[in-house]
Amino acid sequence: MPLKKVIKYLGKETELNYRIVSQGFITIEPRKTFVFCGHLKDELTKEPIISATIQSDDSAVISDSLGYFKIKTIDRKLTIRHLGYKTTIIETDFFNSDGCSTIYLDQQDERLSEVVIMNLLTKGINKKSDGSYLIDFSNFGILPGLLETDALQTVQALPGVQSINETVSNINIRGGSNDQNLLLWDGIKMYQSGHFFGLISIYNPFMTPYTRLIKNGSQVDYTDGVSGTIEMGTARDLNDEFTGSLGLNFISAYGFADIPLGRRSSLQVAARNSISNLVKTPTYNSYADRIISGTDLQSNLQYQKGADIEFDFYDASLRWLWEINDKNRLRISFMNVRNEFDFKEDFVSDATQNFRSSTLFQNSLSLGLHYKRNWSNSFTSELQAYVTDYGLEAKNQDRIKDQLFMQENHVLETGLKFNGFYTMKNGLKLLTGYQFTQTQITDFDFVDDPIYRLKVREIISTHGLYGQLHLESQNNSAQINIGFRFNYIDKLDTYRLEPRVSYNQKLFKHFTFEILGEMKHQVTSQVINFQSDFLGIEKRRWQLANNSDIPLIKSRQASAGLHYVKKGWLVSGETYIKDVTGITAQSQGFQNQYEFVKSIGSYNAYGIDFLIRKEWEKFNTWLSYSNMENHYRFAFSERSFPNNLEIYNAITFGSSFKWNKLKLSAGFTWHSGKPTTLPIIREEIVNGQVNYEPANSSVLDEYFRTDLSAHYQMNLSEHVKADLSFSIWNISGHRNNINKYYYINDSGTLQEVNKYGLNTTPNFSFRLSF
Known part of the structure; x- marks a missing residue:
């Protein structure tokens, strides 16, 4: 040498x-x-x-x-x-x-917009100047009724966001249905959101430290989600020391580890599994009763001896981060989720003991890659690719009809996105990019007697080109994002130009004014062919637009808001209008005279969201109010009538208290009843059919729920901490009717079916962090 x-x-x-x-x-x-x-x-x-x-x-x-x-x-x-x-x-x-x-x-210039409101409800919930909400769970306070930092439960605490049936799989942003929300995890589009078929989020709270909610004015590189976007992400920082945690609650056991792999790489892994195969806790029983409420399974359990149900779930997620050098960074994300349901019947027929099992499986498998390169101080590029596979499979063994009915719904989607960010000398910031998405949906139905088999597979590819300018005044008192997105949908041979805008202006010292607007589209929607599909538990199936009976969904919306912040006080008001076209009657879940009618329509929603909050050193309290009018337009006898998701008035009150390592929170949720359609009194049945009043001309009883949460952290040693959490959902046990429908039974009389929300449901968790 x-x-x-x-x-x-x-x-x-x-x-x-x-x-x-x-x-x-x-x-x-x-x-x-x-x-x-x-x-x-x-x-x-x-x-x-x-x-x-x-x-x-x-x-x-x-x-x-x-x-x-x-x-x-x-x-x-x-x-x-x-x-x-x-x-x-x-x-x-x-x-x-x-x-x-x-x-x-020195601070590095980032593309994140400025925070205009800190701690909107509690610590860690902030509002950005582009109109979005950023939730930082690594620095989070506490909310009523939440045991852990569940991303999809937390966003429901924000004004204008609700779940009309208490589930994370049916989140309604300003009157839109859940399939009109764009769900992203580390940039991967997700078609499944809940465990226990909607009662728990599938996104592990320890792998998802931040969540972003966009109700309007989204950036041009977002497509789909005509009602809104919920974006969840893993940690972006490298960890130089091993950290981990193990925990247990009344529903599941879980573990998490952040493992350094040298100086420039780290690996995060997390997993959860239900404990129902070991013990049936009061929380599990409450969830199980809630899921089967209002389905055929409920009556089967009540009137059949030897019938039993089992729920099970698990999820596993992984994130590998590699900082190749100061200019290049790579991230790979993976998630595997599965829900299982088993309905067992043990009965005697012709003096023979028989056993049958009906099952339902719901699973998601997702893989994503994100590569970022800083070419210079003024130019950065990002490349993202993903594949996501969602499946829903049901096997219904009907012992009365002696018939086997199998159903499947599968979504396979691949996506590719390239973004370029350029910062000009005068402070202007330019975003340009291209996005390609290919979505394949397969439907399968099978009956063994008489033999019936149908399999349909459809594919749509979408190309998007976009550009956006970000401008700021010299004193940062005004910021504006304005851009356009050009889309081409190959199967529909359709072109769309969609503008997006967000404008934020500081007025005087304590006021902020904002204007948001956007146009969007989406090619996927969820439909219900029959209420008994997939055992009546998860009866919605994904389908693609085809320019005939399922059109392209399009939306236009605009909003304006004024916010006042001073000495711990926050007073915020927003007004909005949203128009969505291309929806189908099948996607709305009618259970009245229009249950089996196929029609294309639209809805128009407008309203206000109001919030007042006062923050002290250790105590925080808030009150929010939402008012909304939301009407359908279909080619029915009623040209315009209330939307199934219209909640005319909604009030949420909450408070939180922190003392040393103890956190407490309590509050209530109240809203007016959901629209429903009742039979005409004394003329309930005509010509063998239910004789309904005009669609959605009545409402259910008012909804009311009081919740409580507590969290305490203690140090067991220098490197080991213990977290104790306790929550009670619906403390008063108020019986909330969340759905009502009617049918004519085998004896020819009218049967009323009511679906109720969760009863008093306690939960407790213990977690060790090291």
Whole structure:
């Protein structure tokens, strides 16, 4: 080897330093070890910087909660990195010989818009200047009734967002149905959202530290979701130390680990599994009763001996992050989810003991890749690709008809997106990009007697080109995003140009005014062919637009808001109007005279969302009110009538208290009844059919629920913490009627069926973090 390579090799393999003084002369001396300490602070705010990476050739540490670090090294250079700050290289000569030095880091310009409202309801819920809501679960407070940081339960606490049947699989954003929401996890579009068929989110709270809600004015690189977008994501920071947790509640057991893989890579893994195969807790029983309420299975359990039901679920997720170098970063995300239901019947027929089992399986398998490169201080690119596979399979063994009925609904989607971000010298920011999505949906039905088999497979590809400008005034008092998205849908041979806009203006010192608007479309929707499909538990199936009986769904919406923030007070008001066309009667779940009618229509929703909040040092309280009118337009005898999802008035009150490591929260939810259609009194049946009044001309009883949550954290040792959480859903046990429908039974009389929400449901969890 050449002499210089020999010297370098010996320097690495020994505890000595070798230095060539001149030709033929080399000095050799013991290697010196240096110990440096410092405090990292933000150059602008002077606040300490937490969890920054301080790295040399032979060692690495992270800064603590005060921004302090101490490192032992033989190197004479330190590299300091933190997401949101410019990478800084410090020569060791900079450090004081007799004490710790203070190092100020410059903020790195990010494309996240400015926060205009902090702690909207509780700590960690913030409103951005682009009109979106960002929920940071790594720095979260507490909400009534929530045991853990469930992303899809949390967004329902925000004004204008509800679930008309108490499930995370039926979230209604300003009067829209759940299939009109775009659900993203690490950029992957998801077609399944809930465990226990909607009562628990499938997104592991320890793998999902942030959630973003967009009700209007979305960025141009988002497609689908004509009612809104819920975007969930994994952690974006590398972790230099192993962390993990194990936990147990009345529904499931779970584990999480964040594993460093060298200095530039980390792996996060998480898994949950229901514990119903070991013990049936009161929480499990309450959930099970709620799911089968109002279905044929409920009557079977009541009138058949030997009938039993079983629910089970699991999920597993993974995120690998690799910081290739200062300019390149790669992220790979994976999720596997499964729900299982088994209805068992043990009966005697012709003096023979018989056993039959009807099953329902719901699963999702998703894989995504995200690559980011910083080409220069002014240009950054992002490449994203994903594949998601959703399946719903049911096997119904009807012992009365002696018939086997099988149903399947599968969605296979691949997506590719490329974004370019360019920052100009005058402060303008430009986003341009291209997106390709291909969606394949397969439907399968089979009956064994008489034999019937139908399998339909459809595919649609969508291309999108888009551009958006972001402008800010010199004093940051005004910000505007304005852009256009051009779409081509191949199967429908349709072109669409969709504008998007968000404008935020600070008025005086404490007021903020905003205007949001957008046009969107989507090619997928959920329909209900029969209420008994898929055992009546998850009866919706995904279908593609075909320009005939299922058209392209299109939306237009606009909103304006005014917000006042001062000394812990927040007063916020927003008004909006939304028009959605291309919906089908089958997608709305009618259970009246239009249950089996196929028709294409639209709906128009408008209303206001109002919020008032007061924040003290340890106590926080809020009150929100929403008013909405939401009407269908179909070619029925009633040209316009109330939407199935119209909640005319809704009020939510909540409060939270924090003292040391104890958090408490309590509150109530009230809203007017859901529209329903009743039979005409004393003329309930005409010509063998239910004789209904005009569609949705009546309402169910008012909904009322009171909830409570408590959380306490304690240190068991220097590196081990324990978290205890307790919640009660519907403390008063109020019997909330969330649906009502009628049918004519075998004896020819009218039968009323009511579906009720969760009764008093306690839950408890214990978690160890290390």
